[in-house]
Amino acid sequence: MAEEQITTDFSEIIAENFGANATYVETLLARWQSNPALVDESWRAYFEELIGSNGDGSRTAKAETAATPQAEGDSGAVAKAPAQKSVPPAGRGPQTGSPAGVQVAAESKPRTEATPIRGAALKIVENMEASLAVPTATSQRRIPVKLLDENRRLINRHLGERGRHKASYTHLIAFALLRALDNFPQMNDGFEVIDGQPSRVKRESVNLGIAIDLEKKDGTRSLLVPNIKDANTLGFSDFLAAYDDVVSRAREGKLQISDFQGTTISLTNPGTIGTVASTPRLMSGQSVIIATGAIEYPAEYQSIAPAILPQLGISKALTISSTYDHRIIQGAESGGFLAHVHELLLGKHKFYGEIFADLEIPHAPLRWNVDRNPLFLGADQMHEQSIRQARVMELINAYRVRGHLIADIDPLHALPLLYHPELDIETYSLTIWDLDRLFITGGLGGTETATLREILDILQRAYCGKVGTEYRHIQSKEEKLWLREQIRREFVDPKPIDAEIKKRILWKLISAEQFERFLNTKYLGQKRFSIEGCETIIPLLDQLIERAGDLGIEDITMGMAHRGRLNVLANVIGHFCERIFTSFEGSVHPAFPADEGDVKYHQGAKGERETAGGKKVQITLSPNPSHLEAVDPVVEGMTRATQDTAMDESNSSREDVMKRALPLLLHGDAAFAGQGIVMETLQLAQLRGYRTGGTIHIIINNQIGFTTSPEEGRSSIYSTDVARMTQAPIFHINGDDPEAAFRTMRIALDYRQQFRKDVVLDVVGFRRLGHNETDEPSYTQPLMYQRVKEHTGVRTIYARQLVREGVIDDAGVKELIDERIRRYEDAQARAKEVAGKQKSIGTAEPVISELDGSQVAETAVSADVIKKIAHQISVVPEGFHLNPKMVSQLARRAKMGEGALPMDWAFAEAIGFGSLALEGTRVRLSGQDSGRGTFSQRHAVLYDTQTGQAWSPLAELRAAENPRGRFEVFDSSLSEPGVLGFEYGYSV
Ligand SMILES: Cc1ncc(C[n+]2csc(CCOP(=O)(O)OP(=O)(O)O)c2C)c(N)n1
Numbered sequence: 001m002a003e004e005q006i007t008t009d010f011s012e013i014i015a016e017n018f019g020a021n022a023t024y025v026e027t028l029l030a031r032w033q034s035n036p037a038l039v040d041e042s043w044r045a046y047f048e049e050l051i052g053s054n055g056d057g058s059r060t061a062k063a064e065t066a067a068t069p070q071a072e073g074d075s076g077a078v079a080k081a082p083a084q085k086s087v088p089p090a091g092r093g094p095q096t097g098s099p100a101g102v103q104v105a106a107e108s109k110p111r112t113e114a115t116p117i118r119g120a121a122l123k124i125v126e127n128m129e130a131s132l133a134v135p136t137a138t139s140q141r142r143i144p145v146k147l148l149d150e151n152r153r154l155i156n157r158h159l160g161e162r163g164r165h166k167a168s169y170t171h172l173i174a175f176a177l178l179r180a181l182d183n184f185p186q187m188n189d190g191f192e193v194i195d196g197q198p199s200r201v202k203r204e205s206v207n208l209g210i211a212i213d214l215e216k217k218d219g220t221r222s223l224l225v226p227n228i229k230d231a232n233t234l235g236f237s238d239f240l241a242a243y244d245d246v247v248s249r250a251r252e253g254k255l256q257i258s259d260f261q262g263t264t265i266s267l268t269n270p271g272t273i274g275t276v277a278s279t280p281r282l283m284s285g286q287s288v289i290i291a292t293g294a295i296e297y298p299a300e301y302q303s304i305a306p307a308i309l310p311q312l313g314i315s316k317a318l319t320i321s322s323t324y325d326h327r328i329i330q331g332a333e334s335g336g337f338l339a340h341v342h343e344l345l346l347g348k349h350k351f352y353g354e355i356f357a358d359l360e361i362p363h364a365p366l367r368w369n370v371d372r373n374p375l376f377l378g379a380d381q382m383h384e385q386s387i388r389q390a391r392v393m394e395l396i397n398a399y400r401v402r403g404h405l406i407a408d409i410d411p412l413h414a415l416p417l418l419y420h421p422e423l424d425i426e427t428y429s430l431t432i433w434d435l436d437r438l439f440i441t442g443g444l445g446g447t448e449t450a451t452l453r454e455i456l457d458i459l460q461r462a463y464c465g466k467v468g469t470e471y472r473h474i475q476s477k478e479e480k481l482w483l484r485e486q487i488r489r490e491f492v493d494p495k496p497i498d499a500e501i502k503k504r505i506l507w508k509l510i511s512a513e514q515f516e517r518f519l520n521t522k523y524l525g526q527k528r529f530s531i532e533g534c535e536t537i538i539p540l541l542d543q544l545i546e547r548a549g550d551l552g553i554e555d556i557t558m559g560m561a562h563r564g565r566l567n568v569l570a571n572v573i574g575h576f577c578e579r580i581f582t583s584f585e586g587s588v589h590p591a592f593p594a595d596e597g598d599v600k601y602h603q604g605a606k607g608e609r610e611t612a613g614g615k616k617v618q619i620t621l622s623p624n625p626s627h628l629e630a631v632d633p634v635v636e637g638m639t640r641a642t643q644d645t646a647m648d649e650s651n652s653s654r655e656d657v658m659k660r661a662l663p664l665l666l667h668g669d670a671a672f673a674g675q676g677i678v679m680e681t682l683q684l685a686q687l688r689g690y691r692t693g694g695t696i697h698i699i700i701n702n703q704i705g706f707t708t709s710p711e712e713g714r715s716s717i718y719s720t721d722v723a724r725m726t727q728a729p730i731f732h733i734n735g736d737d738p739e740a741a742f743r744t745m746r747i748a749l750d751y752r753q754q755f756r757k758d759v760v761l762d763v764v765g766f767r768r769l770g771h772n773e774t775d776e777p778s779y780t781q782p783l784m785y786q787r788v789k790e791h792t793g794v795r796t797i798y799a800r801q802l803v804r805e806g807v808i809d810d811a812g813v814k815e816l817i818d819e820r821i822r823r824y825e826d827a828q829a830r831a832k833e834v835a836g837k838q839k840s841i842g843t844a845e846p847v848i849s850e851l852d853g854s855q856v857a858e859t860a861v862s863a864d865v866i867k868k869i870a871h872q873i874s875v876v877p878e879g880f881h882l883n884p885k886m887v888s889q890l891a892r893r894a895k896m897g898e899g900a901l902p903m904d905w906a907f908a909e910a911i912g913f914g915s916l917a918l919e920g921t922r923v924r925l926s927g928q929d930s931g932r933g934t935f936s937q938r939h940a941v942l943y944d945t946q947t948g949q950a951w952s953p954l955a956e957l958r959a960a961e962n963p964r965g966r967f968e969v970f971d972s973s974l975s976e977p978g979v980l981g982f983e984y985g986y987s988v
Contacts, residue, residue, distance in 0.1 A: 011122070014123070015123045015126050015130075019130075020124075020127055020224075021225055022127065023123055028043050032044065036048075042258070046257055134191075134284050135327060136282045136323050136326055137324060137326045139322050139335045140320070140321045141319070141320050141321075144315035145315060146315035146316065146368075147352075147366060148169065151355075151365045155172075165240070165244055167240060170292065174243065176344040176351065177290055178239070179349070179354075180337055181206055182232070184333060184340065187288050187329060189203060189328050189329070190203055190328075191287075205229065206230070206231050207229050207231065208227055209263035209265065210243065210246060210267055211223055211268035212250045213272075214251065224250050225268075226255050226259035227264075229258075236355040263283075265288045266286055267291075267292070269291070269292045270293065271292050276293045276319055279321060280323055282324070282325060288325070291321045293319040294318070295317070296318075297314065298317060307436070310435075312373075313433050320341065322337060347365065347367050363419075363423060366432050367432075368432070369426070372384075373433065391428035392428070392440075393442060396444055400459075400472055403423065404468030404469055407463065407468030408464070408465065408734055409732045409734045410764055414703075425456070430452060436451050436453060438450070439455065446488065462488065466734040466736075466740040467491065467731055467740050468731070469730070470729065471729045471730075473724045476727075479751075482754065486746075487747070494743065497739055497743075503807060505539040505742060507820075508539035508571060509536070509738060510799075510820050512535040512539075513532070513535055514817060515570055518824045519566070520773070527601070527772045528601070529564065530567075532767075533702055533767050534702055536733075536735045536736075536737075536741050538567060538572060539738050540738070540742065543742050544745050545572070545619065546612060547746060549609070550611065553659070553660060553753075554616065554618060554660045555661040557620045557639045558573075558621045559621075559622045559632060559664075559666070560631075561628055561666070561667070563700050563702070566601060568621070568666075573606075573607040574606075574607030574608070575607075578827045581831030581832075582831040582838075585835035586835065589838075602623060603623060604620070605621045606621075607619045620638070628668065628671040628675055629671050629677045630677060633677065636685075636695065639661050643658060655693075657693075658691070659753055662693070662695075662752070665698070666698045666699075666700055667698070668700060669700070669702065670708060670710075670714075671974050675975065682725060683726070685758050693752070694752040694756045694759065695759075699760065699761070699762040699763060704781065705928075706771045706929045707777075707780040707781075707931070707971070709781060712972075713971070713972075719762070728757060728760050729760070731744045731761050735794060736765075738798055766791065768793075779885070863899075865914075866911055866915075867898070869910065869957065870898070870907075870911075873890075874897065877951065880942075880951060882945070883945050886942065893907060905937070910954060913940075914954050914957050916967075917957045917958070917959065917965050920965035923967045924968050925940070925967070926969070926979060926982075928974055929971055931952070940952055940953075940969045941969060
């Protein structure tokens with residue numbers, strides 16, 4: 001067989017198998033023939049099957065049978081039959097590629113030049129001829145794109161902020177097609193001749209073919225149509241990723257055979273080259289091909305300046321066509337399908353709402369409205385225009401007051417997205433048509449007038465970015481204006497942050513992250529109350545001290561609880577690694593004898609920092625008891641004493657010394673919301689005998705308190721709401737954005753120095769591990785911890801940002817990490833040396849127990865009751881997804897109920913609660929972490945790992961004679977007196 005003949009045969013098979021994509025496969029074949037290693041594994045296997053591993057075609061017969069079923073399997077027999085039948089013999093034969101053929105053509109048609117069509121281009125001829133076997137018809141529809149355009153902008157702003165690729169019109173239109181197919185599933189059916197009988201084939205999955213136009217190196221173009229499998233099952237975010245993946249693999253030449261198999265419906269976009277409408281060919285095997293035309297103003301308006309058209313309520317539009325297999329789809333169905341796409345693109349059926357929710361965009365999409373431009377309303381013109389202007393001012397005010405509610409402050413993106421009508425332009429009778437109209441702004445962002453689009457842009461940058469600001473509860477006009485100006489400076493027109501500061505922030509993030517990792521590997525299982533998830537606190541404190549020095553603050557007194565305390569000691573206060581590692585080695589550093597007997601995460605420290613500007617700042621971290629927030633007033637007292645001493649020594653005024661000594665309190669979110677002493681301390685802040693010139697409060701907000709979620713831990717929206725009481729400004733900061741934290745810190749410190757008042761920075765992050773390092777958090781927060789697992793950590797996010805910005809490269813980041821680890825290792829080596837020389841800490845004598853004098857009552861219950869309760873607490877309801885780690889605990893409960901294991905304390909307690917309920921007593925268990933139990937012992941509430949739903953087995957027990965008897969359990973806020981008083985009142 002001549003070589004050319006062999007190639008032609010393979011080409012036929014390829015054409016049959018790959019239809020429109022045959023050109024691409026031909027290129028791969030040529031590449032494989034030059035060197036098999038140049039193509040991907042799946043293609044190698046295919047070509048070896050097709051041609052034989054030696055490339056001589058010796059296994060052609062086998063290959064033909066092997067390749068054909070693939071085509072059948074992909075989209076039904078349709079991919080096979082017509083192409084096979086209609087390969088035209090005229091395109092083959094001896095004249096193909098022969099110079100003689102050219103001559104023949106030249107003879108018959110003088111003054112024209114005929115070039116034989118060969119290879120890839122010939123495949124196109126064949127495919128097109130094959131497509132003639134499909135009887136098609138086409139429907140077309142014009143759709144205005146104003147709303148699509150506006151919502152796409154919002155989507156892309158959001159995607160851009162998260163470093164994701166943008167969404168094109170085609171992405172959104174393709175997604176609308178998929179949603180429309182939910183209502184018109186028959187548009188995805190296939191036609192097939194089965195046993196000589198024409199048949200309609202129902203296809204469950206939608207494999208959406210995407211036409212991709214590729215420009216080759218030689219400037220020629222080729223068209224590929226790979227598909228996205230099961231595209232109808234994807235949410236928008238996954239669809240976007242799948243679409244981009246197929247396109248980038250097409251560009252890189254990495255498409256697999258499977259990418260071309262089984263296309264059911266496809267989308268082509270000749271609009272990119274300006275085509276307004278087209279009727280593409282439908283390849284056999286597919287039900288419909290949708291073509292989108294150019295997005296432009298209707299031709300009849302093209303002489304009007306584009307700026308004027310939206311004023312007239314005229315939108316750009318696009319023509320969308322559906323070319324369908326008329327054997328199984330009728331014109332009315334195709335027309336109805338396009339009408340539905342039209343509705344979707346105009347925002348009906350919650351189309352954009354679903355996309356916004358899927359992408360976690362924290363506000364509602366824009367909606368389609370009829371335009372009622374006051375300019376064209378005759379006599380009412382002035383009146384209408386004034387109303388509209390007044391409503392714009394209302395909108396501006398609403399953003400200042402409530403913009404924080406839609407700020408992007410949660411790194412886990414787990415907070416429920418709530419609709420806030422006050423932040424929706426429609427509430428103010430404004431529509432998408434007003435976006436490009438001018439309004440008076442009242443000085444917003446330094447402007448006098450601006451379009452509604454610009455107004456919204458300023459408001460969203462100021463109040464709805466990575467920082468949500470609450471300041472409108474402040475009555476002082478001066479303070480409000482001052483704050484507004486700072487917000488403009490830092491968030492609306494921000495000046496870039498100096499590269500040296502960026503590097504320093506990164507260094508501190510690395511230090512924070514590596515400190516925890518180091519302790520985790522070197523002292524596995526020891527409690528350290530890691531800061532992971534809120535590492536941004538460390539660069540924030542570091543920069544706060546720097547700026548404090550610049551502002552003339554000489555002394556900072558700090559108070560904080562367990563969370564991140566060791567990290568703060570090591571990376572903020574001073575060089576305490578050797579001391580910390582010595583205590584992890586089970587010893588006491590001789591320079592810190594007071595550490596003996598105290599737990600590591602309660603120890604105090606003093607340090608001195610020389611700032612980059614050459615200023616000295618003394619830093620004192622007060623020792624801390626376990627009792628949360630008890631240290632708050634202590635720190636205020638310490639600062640006041642420092643200030644009083646300074647007044648005496650330097651003969652300065654109180655105002656002056658207040659500016660030189662700063663109290664700085666770090667809080668847990670649950671403790672700040674729950675502990676009454678927080679309110680008491682805030683209340684002292686402006687009193688003559690107690691004031692200290694304003695405290696900087698920083699909440700290490702990991703969105704959890706031990707096992708208690710915010711919904712159980714407080715009634716207020718934010719954990720910081722108590723601080724509104726004293727009119728402190730409150731900033732909620734996304735902990736994934738250390739630069740936002742840095743900018744906010746500048747405002748906060750300047751505010752404190754200027755107005756001598758408290759200010760709150762609520763840094764929202766998460767808790768990477770359990771409450772301590774031995775605790776399992778997914779028992780109680782399964783859904784939250786799925787998100788935590790997926791989070792890469794702020795250090796990685798910020799390092800990537802700086803690499804993107806060119807501030808540092810990957811090698812530079814690695815060097816910093818290595819350097820940090822080396823320093824921790826050196827400190828540990830020194831600590832080991834110290835510990836080797838010191839005696840280890842002894843264990844305390846056991847306490848002698850004494851009888852407490854209470855009387856013993858008879859409380860026995862029968863073995864049957866025990867069995868019943870044991871069964872209740874060890875068998876989960878059907879369909880409940882139990883945390884796998886709980887399985888053995890429930891099995892133990894069952895064994896205890898059967899008497900096969902001795903009862904433990906928690907089991908006995910459950911029997912106590914359950915038997916009381918069965919006897920008709922109402923049992924109410926309330927307090928911090930009551931459901932699971934502080935020591936992970938009780939598990940009176942279990943959580944479904946997939947839905948997060950709570951199930952409390954004992955709550956289902958009822959007494960036949962007194963069904964009011966029951967067991968209830970509640971996690972409380974982090975309060976002792978409040979909850980105790982409540983329960984006392986409940987019980988009397
Ligand atoms: C006054 C007081 N009540 C209860 C406790 C027990 N306890 C220690 S940490 C903690 C949870 C604290 O949560 P949060 O304030 O959010 O800080 P986090 O540990 O999450 O950083 C509880 C209930 C305590 N130490 N002090």
